[in-house]
Amino acid sequence: EWAAAASKGPDYWELEVAVPFDQLGTGIAEGAVWSGNVSRARWLKREYSTWSPIKRTFHDTANFGRIVFTSDLEAVEGRIDEIEFTALKAGLLEPALAEVEQSVQAARRTADALPGACRPRMLQSILRLDGRLRNLQARLATLTPDNFREQWARLYGRLEPLRFEASRLQDEAVMLAATDGGERPWNFFITRAMTNERMLSDRWPRTPLPAPELALAACPGEYESATFSVYAVRELRNVRLSIEDLACGATVLPASCIEPYAVKCWYQAGRGIGDLGQRLLTPELLLKDDDLVRVDYRRQANFVRARPGSSEYLDCSLKDSSNLAEFVPRDAETLLPLTVPERTLKQFWLTAHIPEGTPAGAYEGRVVVSADGVPPESLPLRITVLPFTLAEPVLEYSIYYRGVLTPDGRGSISSEGKSEQQYAAEMHDLVAHGVVNPTLYQGYNERLLTRAFEIREAAGMTGKPVMSLGCGTGAPQTPQELTALRERVKQWLDFVTARGYPGLYVYGIDEASGDRLKAERDAFAAVHEAGAKVFVACYKDYFGLVGDLLDMPIWAGRPDAAEAVKAHSVGHRIFNYAHPQCGVEEPETYRRNFGLFLWKAGYDGAMDYAYQHSFTHEWNDFDNQSYRDHTMAYPAENGVIGTIQWEGFREAVDDVRYLATLLQAVDAAKSAGGERARRAAAAEQWLAETDFETADLDAVRAEMIRRIIELR
Structure with a gap:
């Protein structure tokens, strides 16, 4: 219910936004003071603007401005220093001091119960920190509205190291x-x-699960993940994982169906795709050879092995990636032994792929972790194989895939040119993650197109219309230009239908809007005349301009249910992307936004951007001034190297497959009548009432499983 309006002047633009207070869950009182800021970013030109000047990021709350709600402006103008000081004290200083105090007290309580010689050493460290805290508190207590501006930044700057040290001591x-x-x-x-x-490799985990075992549930044919971490009190050399066969009575689930990986924490430039200028330690890569990437924590830099078998490492965190020109990444085939340095954490990832036809039951086994000079440790592993198979998802899953086969057959370590080996590995990886119809960037070359389709078909990509960016509409205007477009589209259509594909979608001008999008109407009509359809990424104004002609809009950002209704009203489908773009290292975000939440919004599918997009070098997050590389799986010489965010996307697909299975069970139960029909109605009501944008998705998955079994 927010309202907004914008206008342009000769050398400025302005925006007015009205936000009802009840939408913010609060009200106001006379003299209330809020902290806040208004920020603007123009990513492509690296332009940033803020109302209140900031030091580094838009989240620099210490430098937010103050919003005062008053009916007496003159009285407020005479109290600016007092208002600012009070706001800083109540909004930043007191909460920060309380946080440090709580950490110190928590560390002291834990230290009091420690055994042996470590107790007095720990208490001494806490005492020193407490002394520093008391000294700073005394200095801060001298601040007044008259003097705080000269001393605030310096004293508050001393508080942040104390917060870090208190948290570290508590850990x-x-x-x-x-x-x-x-x-x-x-x-x-x-x-x-x-x-x-x-x-994070430099932190003690705060929220481990209370479960005493690794446990997961999956259907035959499904992939499912589990994870655990090892904290090294002292350096651990040659850490090895051994997974035993799992048994359910006389039935064996072989250990070979479980792939173990080491999760690599390395430095990235930020969180979002346009979030640059930071160096954030980030868990992302799923590696078999943990030593493929080395991390210098002091310099906050990443180094990659130059080529297979080499002892040379290249810095892949510079602003210039010219040193990576000959970089050839290749991961190991099996998980290699690794070293966990003293006082660091190493996360491991297990991906189970349940063989088709596996009987239902609870299969139990162990993951044995060993290291030099340390007695092995066993973690119980339980896999519950469910008594049903998953239906195909009710959403269609695509993704922007930029890779093309090169004329000379040579690949590259980028999102673009691929060898046949790389292309085949990436197609199999896409299918394994539920993406059965990625876009096609390959241009019209019958030899290369034929080979690309052969590789895709071998991976299991058949029976869907071809989504081509190798054939685009442009915005032709003259009769000759439109005729040439129709002929080009017909050539493509003849080629794909001859291979058995049910149709062709041709890409419009990417992310066009306004007059630029409207200028494509004749081109879209020409595509239809040639027998194909049109798809393209677009924004909110698309429907009034080309809604009657755009067969499949790829909606940008948070899915708007009203836009799905519009598209369906003219018999079109609507997909979603950029919620967020690919590459943000957040598995839960992709699972939530491209799974059940997208279905609830009434969309037909997902086509996020992009499986890979090397804005400069795919393995360097710091070498581009506009965007972070978009990466779900990193290109390698012999295939792909996965990421935790890509696993989250697969879970989105699987959530929707469980949904499809539940909907089928509901339909069958409704036809049966009686108690089963009552349960089916209850399942439909549960689906209608559940907010998939906020719900615990693990709990949602468990509830779908329960209801599927109940309805069978």
Whole structure:
């Protein structure tokens, strides 16, 4: 219910936004003071503007401005310093001091119960920190409305290191308590796989699951993930994983159906695709050879092995990637032994692929973790194979795939030119993650197109219309130009239908709007006359301009249910992308936004951008001034290297497959009548009432499983 209006002047633009207070969940009172800022970013030109000047990022709350609600402006203008000081004290200073105080007290309580010699050492560290805190509190207590502007920045700057040290000491105390005062060499944590909470290599985990075992449930043919982490109290050399066969009575689930990976934390330039200028330690890569990438924590830099078998490492965190010109990444075939440095965390990832035809039941086994000089540790592993198979998803899953086969057959370490080996590996990877109809960027070359389709078909990509960006509409205006477009489209259509594909979609001008989009109407009509359809990424104004001609809009951003209704009203489909673009290292975000939430919004499918897009070099997040590379799986010489966000996308697809299975069970139960029909109605009501944008998706999955079994 927000309202907004914008206008342009000769050398300025202005925006007015009205936000009802009840939409913010609050009200106002006379003299109320809020902290806030208004920020603007123009990513392509690297232009940033803010109402209140900031130091580094838009989230620099210490430098937010103050919004004062008053009916007496003159009185407020005479109290600016007092208002600013009060707001800083109540909004930043007091909460920050309380946070440090709580961490110190929590560390002290834990340290009091520690055994042996580590207790007095820990208490001494806490005492020193407490002394620094009291000293800073005394200095801050001298601040007044008259003097705070000269001293605030310096004193507040001393508080942030204290917050970090207090948090570190709290983690240290918990670690010592969990490892018998540091006598045990390691500690194990089981956490959710599909979470945006990051398991950082330099932190003690705050939210491990209470479960004593690794447990997952999956249908025959399904992929499902689990994760655990090892915290090294002292350096652990040659850490190895051994997975035993799992058994359910006399039936065996072979260990070979479980792929183990090491999760690599490395530095990235930010969180969002346009979030640049930071160096954030980020868990992302799923590696078999953990030493393929080395991280220098002091310099906050990443280094990659130059080529297979080499001892040379290249810095892949510079602003210039020319040193990566000969870089050839190749991962190992199996998980190699690795070293976990002292006082660091190493996350491991298990991806189970349940063989087709596996009987239902609870299969139990172990993951054995060993290291030099340390007794092996066993983690119980339980896989519940469900008594049904999954239906195909009710949404169609595509993705912008930029890769093309090169004329000379040579690949590259980028999103673009691919060898046949790379192309085949990426097609199989796409299918394994539920994407059965990625876009086609290959231009019209019958030899290369034929080979591209052969590789796709071998991976299981058949029976869907071809989504071609190798054939685009442009915006032709003259009769000759329109005739040439029709002929080009007909050539493509003849080629794909001859291979058995049911149709062709041709891409419009990417993300066009306004007059630029309207100018494509004749081109869209020409595509229809040639027997094909049109798809393109677009924004909110598309329907009034070309809604009657655009067969499949790819809606940008948060899916708007009203736009789905519009598209369906003219018999068209609507897909979604950029919610967010690919490459944000947040598995839960992709699972949520491209799964059940997208279905609830009434959309027909997902086509996010992009599987890979190398804005400069795909393996360097710091070498482009406009965007971070978009990456779901990193290109390698012999295939792909996966990421945790790509696993989250697969979970989105699987959630929708469970949904499709439930809907089929509902339809069958309604036809049966009686108690089954009543349960079917209850399942429909549950689906209608559940908010998939906020619900616990693991709990939702469990409830869908329960209802499917109940309705069978």
